[in-house]
Amino acid sequence: MSAPPETLLTDRERVRRLLALPGVRPGLAERLAASRVAMVGMGGLGNPVALYLAAQGVGALTLIDPDQVQAHNLGRQILFAPSDVGQSKVNAAQRALRRTAPNCTIVTHETALRAENISDLLEGSDLVIDGLDRAAPRMILNRWAVASAIPVLFGGAIGYEAQVFGVRGGKPCLYCLFGELQGADEDCVVAGVLGPVVGLAAMVQASEALKMLLGTGQSMVGRMWTYDAFSLKTRMVSVPPRRDCPVCGDGR
Amino acid sequence: MSTFIVNGEIREVSDALTVGDLLDRLSVSHQTVAVMVNGAIIAREAFATESLHERDAIEIVRFVGGG
Numbered sequence: 001m002s003a004p005p006e007t008l009l010t011d012r013e014r015v016r017r018l019l020a021l022p023g024v025r026p027g028l029a030e031r032l033a034a035s036r037v038a039m040v041g042m043g044g045l046g047n048p049v050a051l052y053l054a055a056q057g058v059g060a061l062t063l064i065d066p067d068q069v070q071a072h073n074l075g076r077q078i079l080f081a082p083s084d085v086g087q088s089k090v091n092a093a094q095r096a097l098r099r100t101a102p103n104c105t106i107v108t109h110e111t112a113l114r115a116e117n118i119s120d121l122l123e124g125s126d127l128v129i130d131g132l133d134r135a136a137p138r139m140i141l142n143r144w145a146v147a148s149a150i151p152v153l154f155g156g157a158i159g160y161e162a163q164v165f166g167v168r169g170g171k172p173c174l175y176c177l178f179g180e181l182q183g184a185d186e187d188c189v190v191a192g193v194l195g196p197v198v199g200l201a202a203m204v205q206a207s208e209a210l211k212m213l214l215g216t217g218q219s220m221v222g223r224m225w226t227y228d229a230f231s232l233k234t235r236m237v238s239v240p241p242r243r244d245c246p247v248c249g250d251g252r
Numbered sequence: 253m254s255t256f257i258v259n260g261e262i263r264e265v266s267d268a269l270t271v272g273d274l275l276d277r278l279s280v281s282h283q284t285v286a287v288m289v290n291g292a293i294i295a296r297e298a299f300a301t302e303s304l305h306e307r308d309a310i311e312i313v314r315f316v317g318g319g
Contacts, residue, residue, distance in 0.1 A: 045319040133319045158318035172293075177286040178315050179296050184284040185317055193318055201319075224313055235259060237311050239286075242293050 007102045014101075015057040023216040029057060035213050036060040038122050040113050040141060041131030042089040043067075044076040044198035045155045045205065049129050050093060051079060052206040054101035058213070061097070061104060063090040064121055065131075066112040076195035113137045118144045127212055129205050130154040135181040138174065146170035146248045151221065153208055155201040159191045160230035162201035166208060166220035170248025171241040177224070197229050257309040272299040274310065284315040 015029045035058050039046040042065040050061055069077070069084040069092055077089075084092035090108035097106055109121055113132070118140060122128055128145070130152060132138050138154065145152040149169035156163050167173050178184070204225055211217045224237045243250050253266045256274070268274040271287050271294050287294045288311040294302045304310070 041319055043319055131319050133317070135315070135317050138317070156316040156319055158316050161314070161316045163313070163316045176293060177313065178284065181284065181315060181317075184315050191318070198319065226313060226316075233259075235311075237288070237313055238291070240288070240291055240293055242295070244295070 011057060011101075011103055014055065018056055018210070018214075021216070024214055028214050032057045032210075032213055033059040035126045036062065036124060037209060037213075038062040038064065038125040038128045039131055040064050040122075040128060040137075041133065042077075042079075042093045043073065043131055043133055044157065044193070044195070045202045046129065046131030047077045047079045047093065048199050048202035049131065049206045049209070050097055051100060052203070053209060054097045054104045054106075056206075056210055057101075058210075059103075059105060060107070062107045062109065062121070062125060063093055064109045064111065064113060065089045066110060076193065076198045078199075113140060115140050115143075119148075122148070122150070125150060127209055128152045129209060130156075131202075135184040139181060142167065142174040143247055146173050151212055153205045153220070155205045157198040157201045158186050158193055160194055160197055161226070161228050162197050162204075163224060163226045164201055164204040164208065164220065165224045165239070166222065168219075168221040170245075172222050172239045173245065173248040175247040176242040176245045176249075177239055194229060197227070200227055200229075254304065254306055256304065257307065259311060268304055270300055270304060271302040271310075274304060275299065275312070278312070280312060280314070284317075286313045286315070287311070288313075 039050050042063050067089050069080045071085050079093045079096035088110050090110050094106045145167045151168040154165045208220045222239050227234045253264050256263050265277050268277050290309050
């Protein structure tokens with residue numbers, strides 16, 4: 001019998017330390033390999049999350065982003081090289097991820113998330129990572145998260161601050177917390193952003209995604225993690241559902 | 253002067269009778285924050301009318317939207 005291809009041997013080894021964790025049962029590598037995670041947005045959040053999920057043995061990633069790589073992205077969108085500037089983000093990310101995990105199945109959609117295409121884009125995903133940079137599509141994603149009951153890990157970062165919030169079918173959802181979020185968009189052009197702080201939010205998203213896929217540890221659903229690198233303050237806030245929430249409440 | 257537990261820390265704040273007053277004293281915008289008082293979410297429309305009491309535990313979470 002011939003030896004298995006080198007990449008398959010590598011894939012068996014890449015999850016060895018993961019499977020040694022307390023609470024992780026042997027055999028769960030197959031569950032990771034059979035999982036599909038959708039990344040909505042391949043910017044400062046989507047880049048590091050995709051890199052870690054591919055490296056840790058997640059079998060399939062869906063990358064969704066309409067944008068091209070710009071030079072000012074390179075400080076925090078760490079899959080991209082100067083030679084990628086001007087090219088599609090999802091295609092450039094796919095090339096980088098193939099080096100990391102050749103057997104990871106990567107599907108790309110060079111499009112923006114809208115109410116009309118969200119079901120087609122995200123159907124069949126086991127979990128969704130929010131890597132968006134605007135409030136309006138986040139609210140579309142939140143409505144879909146409540147309706148579909150597929151878990152979504154929302155993330156955000158600006159300035160020195162990062163946050164992550166888990167939604168699974170609502171009660172609570174992102175709307176319970178923030179309402180309509182009209183005029184909520186702050187611009188990184190004005191506010192600035194510390195590159196690794198976006199990465200911190202991404203690392204919390206990636207850790208929680210792997211925990212959810214493996215079914216281990218406490219769940220971040222209904223909890224908001226926040227970190228302020230300027231004042232060195234971190235919090236985990238339990239969010240109660242709002243019964244009158246028009247998205248996930250009793251009267252919807 | 254009232255004593256509140258704001259984001260897990262004890263704060264002395266003057267003239268804060270409502271959630272809206274407290275946000276103003278702390279120079280926090282009303283538009284993009286979630287406020288929980290003793291574990292219950294306060295709708296933004298109720299910030300001006302929701303009364304605060306001595307030792308209330310208040311969590312203020314600002315929406316952080318970049319990515």
